[in-house]
Amino acid sequence: MVAAIDNATGRKRLKDAESIRAQIAGDAEAAGRARAELGRLQTDLDGPIQENIRLLVTELVTNSVRHARAATIELIVVVSRTRVHVEVANPGGGFEPRPSGPEDSDTGWGLFLVDRLSDEWGVSQGGGTDYQRVWFELSR
Numbered sequence: 672m673v674a675a676i677d678n679a680t681g682r683k684r685l686k687d688a689e690s691i692r693a694q695i696a697g698d699a700e701a702a703g704r705a706r707a708e709l710g711r712l713q714t715d716l717d718g719p720i721q722e723n724i725r726l727l728v729t730e731l732v733t734n735s736v737r738h739a740r741a742a743t744i745e746l747i748v749v750v751s752r753t754r755v756h757v758e759v760a761n762p763g764g765g766f767e768p769r770p771s772g773p774e775d776s777d778t779g780w781g782l783f784l785v786d787r788l789s790d791e792w793g794v795s796q797g798g799g800t801d802y803q804r805v806w807f808e809l810s811r
Contacts, residue, residue, distance in 0.1 A: 687751055687752055688749055688750060688751040688752075689712060689713060689714045689749075689750045690747070690748060690749040690750070691708060691709075691711050691712060691746070691747070691748050692745070692746070692747050693705075693708040693745070693746045694743055694744070694745055695708070695732065695743070695744045695745075695746060696742070696743065696744075697735060697736045697739075697740070697741035697742050697743055697744050697761065698736065699736070701732050701733075701735070701736050701744055702728075702729045702732045702733050702736075705728050705729065705732045705744070705746050705759075706725055706728065706729060708746055708748075709724060709725060709728060709748065712748065712750060714750045716750070716755070716811070717811070720755065720809055720811060723788045723789075723809060724748075724755060724757060724809065726784065726788070727757065727784060727785050727788060727789065727807055728746065728757060728759065730780065730781035730782075730784055730785065731759035731781060731785065731805050732744055732746070732759055733781065734759075734781045734782075734805075735759060735761040739761045739762075739803070741761030741762060742762075743761065743762065744759060744760070744761045745758070745759070745760040745761070745802065746758070746759055747760070750811075751811075752811065753810065753811055754790075754808050754809065754810055754811060755808065755809045755811065756806065756807075756808050757806060757807055757808075757809075758804050758805070758806040759804070759805050759806075760802040760803065760804040760805075761802060761803060762802055762803075782805075785805070785807050788809075789807035789808060789809055790807075790808050790809055790810050791807065791808045792805070792806060792807035792808070793805075793806055794806075
């Protein structure tokens with residue numbers, strides 16, 4: 672795919688896709704800043720997809736702050752004609768993904784929601800970095 676940088680926004684624009692990449696400080700305001708970054712997307716997304724992305728990004732960023740105690744979190748979003756791909760990454764060791772659920776009371780809903788609301792998701796580490804990544808995709 673052909674890529675170009677939009678000088679006004681700093682966003683990488685692909686021929687058939689839009690993407691954002693942001694570094695977010697891992698503090699109490701991280702989830703709010705991640706949602707604000709999502710607001711930079713110019714692609715029209717259906718309301719339910721947009722809300723699912725906001726919810727899942729909020730959950731994954733909160734997990735990065737709460738469980739990994741990440742000082743920096745990387746958010747990557749790529750919107751194509753047919754899919755939305757989202758990655759939330761932070762420095763740290765890997766973990767065994769375990770979607771929790773209703774039996775886990777008030778916490779532990781992040782991966783459960785990712786599992787229920789996304790079309791595909793996974794966890795990866797490596798690729799020459801010390802980052803662990805949780806990613807998900809939604810069909811448009």
